[in-house]
Amino acid sequence: MLPRLEGTEVVKRLREAGSNLPVLMLTARGELPDKLAGFRAGTDDYLTKPFALAELEVRLEALILRSQRHAHSRVLEVADLRFDLSTQQVTRGTRALQLHAACRKLLELLMRESPAIVSRERLESVLWGEERPDRDVLRSHIYELRKRIDGDNIHKLIHTLPRVGYRIAPSDDA
Secondary structure, X not given: OOOOOOHHHHHHHHHHOOOXXXXXXXXXXXXXXXXXXXXXXXXXXXXXXXXXHHXXXXXXXXXXXXXXXXXXXXXXXXXXXXXEOOOOXXXXXXXXXXXXXXXXXXXXXXXXXXXXXXXXXXXXXXXXXOOOOOOOHHHHHHHHHHHHHOOOOOOOOEEEEOOOEEEEOOHHHO
């Protein structure tokens, strides 16, 4: 019941864009079909008006705790690719992969954001901050990462979106 767009549509667009942002839908629509539509759109929690502020507070705290656990997860997984941040060990299926530091930084960001697209600018910022190299070194790092991660594997995980960025996702999500 927003002025220009329904709340369920806002949540759908967030999820389609790859956002894992926690969403608590506050609404006057309390019928079961409305609640089901909200959850199917991708909302994490649903609270109908009127509500007690104490209930809103504990629901928000629960959402924040869940999202922090996800954001600080020590093991990232996309399809059969696994990155244990505690040990810095990367595996694809049963095969252990050796990656240099720059590739591990890129991989961590791409996996945290999966299946969303990560812009070249953001990837470069993670590696070099404000002092970007003169040549296209990012392309070399992505090439190396792709060679290690995808190699001879039929199911490619690293995808290039020309003039946009890169993403890690199973081929059927690309």
